Amino acid sequence: MDEKGFIEQEEIFSQVLRAGRRTYFFDVRETKAGDYYLTLTESKKFTHEDGSFHYKKHKIYLYKEDFTEFSDMMNKATSFILEEKGQEVISERHQKDYHKPVSEEVNTSEQNGSSTESFTDLKFEDI
Numbered sequence: 001m002d003e004k005g006f007i008e009q010e011e012i013f014s015q016v017l018r019a020g021r022r023t024y025f026f027d028v029r030e031t032k033a034g035d036y037y038l039t040l041t042e043s044k045k046f047t048h049e050d051g052s053f054h055y056k057k058h059k060i061y062l063y064k065e066d067f068t069e070f071s072d073m074m075n076k077a078t079s080f081i082l083e084e085k086g087q088e089v090i091s092e093r094h095q096k097d098y099h100k101p102v103s104e105e106v107n108t109s110e111q112n113g114s115s116t117e118s119f120t121d122l123k124f125e126d127i
Contacts, residue, residue, distance in 0.1 A: 012036065020047050038062040 013028035026043040041061040047053045062070055 035064065037064065038067075 011027045012030060015026040017024040017026070019047055021044055023045075024044045025039070025043065027039045027041070028036050029039060030036055038061075040062060043055050044056045044057075045053055
């Protein structure tokens, strides 16, 4: 059993989509009655300051009777987004090779009430 009390069934078919810090799992499992269902799992990695990490997972259980409507709604929603905003990724932060620009780091720290300037003036003798 997992932490929620569900009995995890063995995967019959599985696909993995890695997307930056997120990983999506598409797993076909079997019910006790012998029918199949789909679990969609989003797993996101979080790193603590000490270097250790943990994952947060969210699952959706999708049964055959809902496939058609789910697929229709998913297609409508993704089509709407692509028609309205196009294929271009607007937020660079979601790209795998994204690095925050230095000017953005300074602006962010200034907005948070801290300043990186106090650190640039620090000399080794001051420690």
